[in-house]
Amino acid sequence: MARSHGVRVDHLVTSGTFSLDGGTWEVDNNVWIVGDDAECVVIDAAHDADAIAAAVGDRTLLAIVSTHGHDDHIDAAPALSARTGAPVLLHPSDLMLWKQRHPETSPQGELADGQVITVAGTGLTVLHTPGHSPGAVCLHAPELGTVFSGDTLFQGGPGATGRSFSDFPTIIDSIRRRLLTLPPDTVVRTGHGDSTTIGAEAPHLDEWIARGH
Template sequence: MTGEARIDHLVTSGTFSLDGGTWEVDNNVWLVGDDREVYVIDAAHDARAIIDAVGDRRLLGILCTHGHDDHVDAAPEVADATGAPILLHPEDEVLWRMRHPRRAPDGRLVEGDVLTVADTELRVLHTPGHSPGAVCLYAPTLTAGAPDEGGLSGVGTLFSGDTLFQGGPGATGRSYSSFPTIIDSIRDRLLTLPAETVVRTGHGDSTTIGAEAPHLEEWIARGH
């Protein structure tokens, strides 16, 4: 019998490179599971720290919200150490291959997939815009809230990768991205979720759907 699902959180540091530029970044790595089994969402930068956070639990998979190198650079090492599969939306394989040309993902994350860990569902939402194969993972029953997240609480958690942040959409100024597409994804796929849903992002602080929804028109105006 598995225990109640919980969320563990790491912040790892490294670089993001695309279109000839390189930037220092801090990434959020999320682990969802219980004392026996767990998923890792975005294996960024520090494989050893991620493996240590998994501990002696069974790692069911490494879920990539998208293929940018800062979100996938540690994935093969974590996979090789644990035997867990790496899952990525197929439309982001072009980005994956920039970082890992000789190692393919092991499986796909596509719209409608439902992954289960510790009796908790993670539903895959395809949310293109930041990248063609960007996905978010929605856990409608996962109770959210932790002291290190400013007291945010609610029922339902969205792991948004780089699609939605506190204060607006993810960046769309580089190759394989589209501002109109990310706005459509946020409007149609994310802002329709319950307002109390806590949004755990790929970088920076968490937020809620209710906090971000009123600002959609402001984001659209800024993007033109």
Template sequence: MSDARVEHLTTSGVFTLDGGSWDVDNNVWLVGDDEEVVVIDAPHDAGAITAAVDGRRVVAVLCTHGHNDHVNAAPAVADATGAPILLHPEDRVLWDMTHPDRAPDGDLADGQSVRVGGTELTVLHTPGHAPGAVCVYAPELGVLFSGDTLFQGGPGATGRSYSDFPTIVDSIRRKLLTLPADTVVNTGHGDSTTIGAEAPNIRE
């Protein structure tokens, strides 16, 4: 029996891309138990994230994609905890905009498994919002961490560089809508939802 649980905090900062800047609130998700956790996205405030970790071993910092508002605190969190930063290699182009002098420590790949707190996390490559965007699925917990691929109300934004609307819709249809309808979707920004609630919002 897994004692794994999901913990949540919100950090605030600025998203920058294509010469624009936007104030944003980002969700940070921790999955694990009293001994160890995985951090899913490390935006804006390394101190708040390491405080939430509270001395536990950090198995990895998993980056759902390389936009600055999801990775800008990742090196500081990694340095503070000794955890590796893992990113899908197709998002290095975005990562390097924020951290040109610090590479991720490892790659994420579709179908990859990360074990933490007695539960299994599965990486799903879901390009569209970004070429290397991933979601993280915890089947035993009935939870999907969708980054900016799927939100309450539909797909993530595709109006900026390195994004593509048909691609994100295809990713969601093939990789996410096949999950159980009652799967909770914990997003990169805003409120959580479920796969069943979002299925009608995905169009061809």
């Protein structure tokens, strides 16, 4: 658990399904909560609004930040927003993915490259990292020595690019320019599975490129 000025990163895993292009798969998602004892933000409201709300507790939830619009990362977002009053934030390039899951609603706010979301005095900088989806973002918290990578970078390689609205050369470019330039000891907190570090993943870029072609 990382701490800076009383800020901590809480983690829970929720389970549900991911659906796209006519297929549905069982998935476990990482939900990250960044804040202190008074306020926090949720990164990716996946599957279980009740469990996420319980983890937030009596803290003020400032925002529900969506790393991208795939349904397993946003399916619980409207319910959590309704329950807490917190706005859902999503990069506008992924609105079409949001609408596939939530056609009657829209996020309350947009994410933009370079935007800083401040929680408990700590800044989360939005890095637009398209490839897994057009509006995919990562959130860099330099004070915490971490980046929340969504489905852009995992332990062992880039996120999947075999489905609609994804592109392999684009995700490789995003990782090369926006993530591998971060300090090597930066902890990568991913959308699924185990965390890693930038230093652990950077040497394998050429392998990923070879594997992707």
